[in-house]
Amino acid sequence: MPSTIRDxxxxxxxxxxxxxxxxxxxxxxxxxTRDRVMAAAAELRYTPSQLGRQLAERxxxxxxxxxxxxxxxxxxxxxxxxxAVAAELRRSVLILxxxxxxxxxxxxxxxxxxxxxxxxxxxxxxDQVVEELAADGARVVLVARPPIDTDSVGIDSVSAENRGAAxxxxxxxxxxxxxxxxxxxxxxxxxxxxxxxxxxQDAVRESSSDAEVELIPVDALTExxxxxxxxxxxRSGELPxxxxxxxxxxxxxxxAELRRADVDVPGRVxxxxxxxxxxxxxxxxxxxxxxxxxxxxxxxRLLDELITGSRTHPRHEVxxxxxxxxxxxxxxxxxx
Amino acid sequence: MPSTIRDxxxxxxxxxxxxxxxxxxxxxxxxxTRDRVMAAAAELRYTPSQLGRQLAERxxxxxxxxxxxxxxxxxxxxxxxxxAVAAELRRSVLILxxxxxxxxxxxxxxxxxxxxxxxxxxxxxxDQVVEELAADGARVVLVARPPIDTDSVGIDSVSAENRGAAxxxxxxxxxxxxxxxxxxxxxxxxxxxxxxxxxxQDAVRESSSDAEVELIPVDALTExxxxxxxxxxxRSGELPxxxxxxxxxxxxxxxAELRRADVDVPGRVxxxxxxxxxxxxxxxxxxxxxxxxxxxxxxxRLLDELITGSRTHPRHEVxxxxxxxxxxxxxxxxxx
DNA sequence: CTGAAAGCGCTAACAA
DNA sequence: TTGTTAGCGCTTTCAG
Numbered sequence: 082m083p084s085t086i087r088d089x090x091x092x093x094x095x096x097x098x099x100x101x102x103x104x105x106x107x108x109x110x111x112x113x114t115r116d117r118v119m120a121a122a123a124e125l126r127y128t129p130s131q132l133g134r135q136l137a138e139r140x141x142x143x144x145x146x147x148x149x150x151x152x153x154x155x156x157x158x159x160x161x162x163x164x165a166v167a168a169e170l171r172r173s174v175l176i177l178x179x180x181x182x183x184x185x186x187x188x189x190x191x192x193x194x195x196x197x198x199x200x201x202x203x204x205x206x207x208d209q210v211v212e213e214l215a216a217d218g219a220r221v222v223l224v225a226r227p228p229i230d231t232d233s234v235g236i237d238s239v240s241a242e243n244r245g246a247a248x249x250x251x252x253x254x255x256x257x258x259x260x261x262x263x264x265x266x267x268x269x270x271x272x273x274x275x276x277x278x279x280x281x282q283d284a285v286r287e288s289s290s291d292a293e294v295e296l297i298p299v300d301a302l303t304e305x306x307x308x309x310x311x312x313x314x315x316r317s318g319e320l321p322x323x324x325x326x327x328x329x330x331x332x333x334x335x336x337a338e339l340r341r342a343d344v345d346v347p348g349r350v351x352x353x354x355x356x357x358x359x360x361x362x363x364x365x366x367x368x369x370x371x372x373x374x375x376x377x378x379x380x381x382r383l384l385d386e387l388i389t390g391s392r393t394h395p396r397h398e399v400x401x402x403x404x405x406x407x408x409x410x411x412x413x414x415x416x417x
Numbered sequence: 418m419p420s421t422i423r424d425x426x427x428x429x430x431x432x433x434x435x436x437x438x439x440x441x442x443x444x445x446x447x448x449x450t451r452d453r454v455m456a457a458a459a460e461l462r463y464t465p466s467q468l469g470r471q472l473a474e475r476x477x478x479x480x481x482x483x484x485x486x487x488x489x490x491x492x493x494x495x496x497x498x499x500x501a502v503a504a505e506l507r508r509s510v511l512i513l514x515x516x517x518x519x520x521x522x523x524x525x526x527x528x529x530x531x532x533x534x535x536x537x538x539x540x541x542x543x544d545q546v547v548e549e550l551a552a553d554g555a556r557v558v559l560v561a562r563p564p565i566d567t568d569s570v571g572i573d574s575v576s577a578e579n580r581g582a583a584x585x586x587x588x589x590x591x592x593x594x595x596x597x598x599x600x601x602x603x604x605x606x607x608x609x610x611x612x613x614x615x616x617x618q619d620a621v622r623e624s625s626s627d628a629e630v631e632l633i634p635v636d637a638l639t640e641x642x643x644x645x646x647x648x649x650x651x652r653s654g655e656l657p658x659x660x661x662x663x664x665x666x667x668x669x670x671x672x673a674e675l676r677r678a679d680v681d682v683p684g685r686v687x688x689x690x691x692x693x694x695x696x697x698x699x700x701x702x703x704x705x706x707x708x709x710x711x712x713x714x715x716x717x718r719l720l721d722e723l724i725t726g727s728r729t730h731p732r733h734e735v736x737x738x739x740x741x742x743x744x745x746x747x748x749x750x751x752x753x
Numbered sequence: 754c755t756g757a758a759a760g761c762g763c764t765a766a767c768a769a
Numbered sequence: 770t771t772g773t774t775a776g777c778g779c780t781t782t783c784a785g
Contacts, residue, residue, distance in 0.1 A: 083530075083553050085778060096756045101780060108781095111754060126553055131530045132477070133778025136468045136761045143511075143531070151500065157493035164487065164514050168524075173531060175479075176510050178500050188504075194419075194467045195479075195509060217419050217462055304695075333699060359490075359640075360696035363669060421762055432772045437764060444765095447770060469762025472777045 084125040086133075093121035104129050143173040144384060145192045145199035146377075147185070147206060150178055153303075153330055154358040155373055156202065159224065162377030163200060170385050172197075179205045186210045193219045197388045200224055200380045203271050211236065220387040222380045227272050228397050235395030237387065239379045241371040243273050246402045247280025250325065250353055250369060255288050257410055259322035259351055262294045265310055265335070266302060266327025274302075274327045277355065281325055295321065302327050307334025315342040320350050323410070329354035329361045329368055336364055336409060351410040365408035372400050420461040422469075429457035440465050479509040480720060481528045481535035482713075483521070483542060486514055489639075489666055490694040491709055492538065495560065498713030499536060506721050508533070515541045522546045529555045533724045536560055536716045539607050547572065556723040558716045563608050564733045571731030573719045577707040579609050582738040583616025586661065586689055586705060591624050593746055595658035595687055598630045601646055601671070602638060602663025610638075610663045613691065617661055631657065638663050643670025651678045656686050659746070665690035665697045665704055672700055672745060687746040701744035708736050 086104075090097045095114060102108040103118040110118075121127075135141050144167050148156045160176065167174045177192050179185040189206050193199060198220030201211060208229055215221050215234045223229065223238040230236070254262060262285060268275040278296065285294040299306045307326065311334070314320050326332035332354030339346055346352055354361055357370035379398055386392040422440075426433045431450060438444040439454040446454075457463075471477050480503050484492045496512065503510045513528050515521040525542050529535060534556030537547060544565055551557050551570045559565065559574040566572070590598060598621060604611040614632065621630040635642045643662065647670070650656050662668035668690030675682055682688055690697055693706035715734055722728040 087778080097779080098756060098758095098781080099754085102755090105780085109754060114754080126549060128526050128530050130778050131527065132468065132472050133761095134780075136472050136763090136778075137780040139761065141468070151493055151497035154490065154493075157487055157490075157496075160493075160512075161487035161514070164512060165516070168514065168516070168518075173528065174512050176496075176500060176512055178497070178504065180501065180504070182504075190464050191467065192509065194464050213462060330695075333695075337699070358696075359666075359669075359694075360699050363673070363696045363700040423762080433763080434765085434773080435771060438771090441764085445770060450770080466762050469777095470764075472762075472779090473764040475777060 083130075084127045086127075086129065088125055089118065089121045089127045092125060093117045141173075141196045142171065143175055143196040144381065144388075145175040145177060145196040146202070146380075147177045147179060147189055147192065147199060148202040149205050150180055153328075155328070155356055158373035159202065159377040159380075162374035162379075163381045164377070165374075166378045166381035166385075170381070172385075175199075190214070193217075198222070198384045200377075200384060201226065203273070220384060222384045222387070224376055224380050225271070225273050228395075230395070237383045237395050237397070239376055239383065239398045239400065241273070241376060241400045242402045243276035244280040244283070246369045246404055247277040247325075248284040249404050250367075251281045251284030251294075252288070253367075253404065253406065254323045254325070254351055254353070254410060255284070255290065255292055257323075257347070257351060260290070260292045261321040262292065262323045262325060263297050263321040264294060264325045264327075265297045265299060265307070265331055267298050267300065268296070271327075277325075277327060299327075299331070302331050304330050304334030304337070307331040307336075308338040309334075311335040311338035311342070311344075315339070315344060320344065323351035324353070326352065326354050329356045329358045329366060332366055332368070332409075333360055333364055336366065347408065347410050353410060357405055361405075361407075367407045367410040368405050369402050370405050371402045375400055419466075420463045422463075422465065424461055425454065425457045425463045428461060429453045477509075477532045478507065479511055479532040480717065480724075481511040481513060481532040482538070482716075483513045483515060483525055483528065483535060484538040485541050486516055489664075491664070491692055494709035495538065495713040495716075498710035498715075499717045500713075501710075502714045502717035502721075506717070508721075511535075526550070529553075534558070534720045536713075536720060537562065539609070556720055558720045558723070560712055560716050561607070561609050564731075566731070573723065573731050573733070575712055575715045575719065575734045575736065577609070577709075577712060577736045578738045579612035580616040580619070582705045582740055583613040583661075584620040585740050586703075587617045587620030587630075588624070589703075589740065589742065590659045590661070590687055590689070590746060591620070591626065591628055593659075593683070593687060596626070596628045597657040598628065598659045598661060599633050599657040600630060600661045600663075601633045601635060601643070601667055603634050603636065604632070607663075613661075613663060635667070638667050640666050640670030640673070643667040643672075644674040645670075647671040647674035647678070647680075651675070651680060656680065659687035660689070662688065662690050665692045665694045665702060668702055668704070668745075669696055669700055672702065683744065683746050689746060693741055697741075697743075703743045703746040704741050705738050706741050707738045711736055 086097045090100045200222045202224045228238040266274045268278040354368040357368045422433045536558045538560045564574040602610045604614040690704040693704045
């Protein structure tokens with residue numbers, strides 16, 4: 082339906098090669114023929130088919146990004162940062178939410194066949210698939226996922242610092258007099274959470290106090306799950322001194338339920354989250370701020386280096402995070 | 418670099434047509450040749466090039482979505498709903514944030530040249546460009562933007578109900594005793610906001626009371642701007658009885674600043690938002706819930722009907738919204 | 754400065 | 770059941 086390069090060529094009385102040259106401003110074309118072609122193109126509202134162009138050039142001018150989901154602020158922010166840089170670099174962005182899909186690898190492979198390179202968030206795709214893609218020449222950057230380094234491939238990665246901030250967070254809680262700390266989250270599901278859990282354990286272990294830490298595994302990092310965890314604890318009467326939650330949504334859910342049950346926060350129990358989403362500020366939630374947008378932006382830049390070939394050696398970036406203390410942990414009346 | 422259909426054909430000792438047939442499970446192929454081809458494909462890790470396929474089939478199996486930005490929950494939710502349905506329909510999703518770009522039309526045209534159809538949010542693209550795209554055969558669905566209906570083209574649209582909810586919201590405030598109502602937002606920038614503003618005016622006008630309404634125009638619907646508006650009002654001492662904000666972020670910023678200045682909410686002034694984002698719940702913000710995800714999902718379904726050709730007559734959907742009353746407007750001590 | 758022609762990787766008649 | 774061949778819309782030598 083849309084007009085093709087041939088329509089324009091016929092209309093302007095030139096060959097398709099000339100039209101191509103004019104459209105991409107490559108090669109020399111006499112000004113008046115150029116004008117004729119431009120006029121014809123305008124009249125026919127001709128826009129070169131990206132498809133034809135891509136096939137001929139064997140480049141897509143598009144990047145992909147694979148994430149689990151777009152609910153909650155974290156992924157959206159990462160995608161946003163990614164899109165912004167990609168747009169600057171004149172590349173389209175393809176998105177793929179693996180969600181609960183059973184076979185993400187099929188969709189990911191198909192995405193890889195549509196773009197010059199892609200970013201993979203967290204554990205959305207099995208290591209093996211990522212390695213195969215990379216081995217087949219796909220440009221891949223991992224975000225919030227530990228580097229993959231085999232002898233055959235080295236794959237770029239970008240993460241936010243987790244362990245150090247987790248240690249700092251735990252030390253803050255210990256300093257507030259907390260002794261029994263509960264970590265809420267599933268360390269197996271995300272590398273980030275795993276590191277946070279380790280950091281908390283490290284801090285407690287080295288605190289040379291009688292502090293102890295317990296893991297409360299959950300199957301999703303949502304407000305609803307947070308509420309359930311809190312409700313159960315309130316019912317059984319077994320509250321720890323502090324809940325360290327794997328993300329803000331979990332913490333916010335917990336917090337809402339604790340307040341509903343009239344549990345004093347932070348008087349009776351402290352609560353912390355992770356990410357510093359907007360709602361965290363309004364809830365007074367102590368949390369760790371991580372540069373979500375910058376994660377995406379950095380990934381886009383690394384990917385571009387790979388695509389343009391300006392760098393071949395793999396890089397692993399770690400972006401700084403920041404502890405944000407608010408009222409859910411402070412001030413705390415130290416237990417007698 | 419990746420292997421092509423010819424590599425597989427050679428490897429399996431068949432023609433490329435047979436490989437094509439096997440890969441797409443079309444046409445009849447003898448089981449043993451099929452197996453040979455599959456084996457060859459697996460060995461070479463062959464994935465059909467989407468590009469070649471698309472060019473030959475003249476379909477992209479991809480949809481686009483154009484939005485202003487991904488910051489804030491609203492757009493992210495719409496995109497999420499869109500992606501979910503698109504994935505179900507086995508279509509890739511291209512995103513384009515126009516952001517502050519000066520010439521979105523170029524980027525949009527180029528996106529249109531990469532997909533079978535696209536969704537345009539709000540006023541990201543001028544009417545004329547949308548009409549031209551549609552006239553050139555592009556499938557287009559508008560979201561949160563008034564329908565475009567010329568005699569030549571009729572373009573699908575999906576919106577959330579605005580005016581009725583705005584009336585209901587204003588009546589609620591009047592019922593709480595508010596007389597001087599201030600609407601915060603720029604009606605010119607978004608059709609949604611325009612309708613909300615009209616609804617509030619309607620309600621006040623028909624209240625047969627001495628109520629009045631004033632417009633406070635702002636240049637962005639962000640927390641920061643909300644804070645500025647509140648700070649200025651506090652400084653000048655000219656507080657209305659209620660702030661009706663064009664979205665939640667504006668309202669949350671306002672609220673935070675009012676509380677910081679020790680202004681009693683809702684005692685001295687009521688505050689309302691729009692969208693019911695997560696933070697609204699934690700801030701106790703009265704707001705209007707709109708089905709953001711469903712907006713995206715509906716758009717994706719409408720678009721699919723256009724692409725498959727199962728419908729040719731334009732449709733305009735309006736999704737219901739819901740007033741959510743929380744503590745920023747209720748209970749209110751009625752003025753003496 | 755311009756045109757003819759050979760692909761890019763695939764699908765889809767049409768033959769065999 | 771399988772192979773041959775002509776495109777899909779564009780870029781890009783290579784001649785002229």
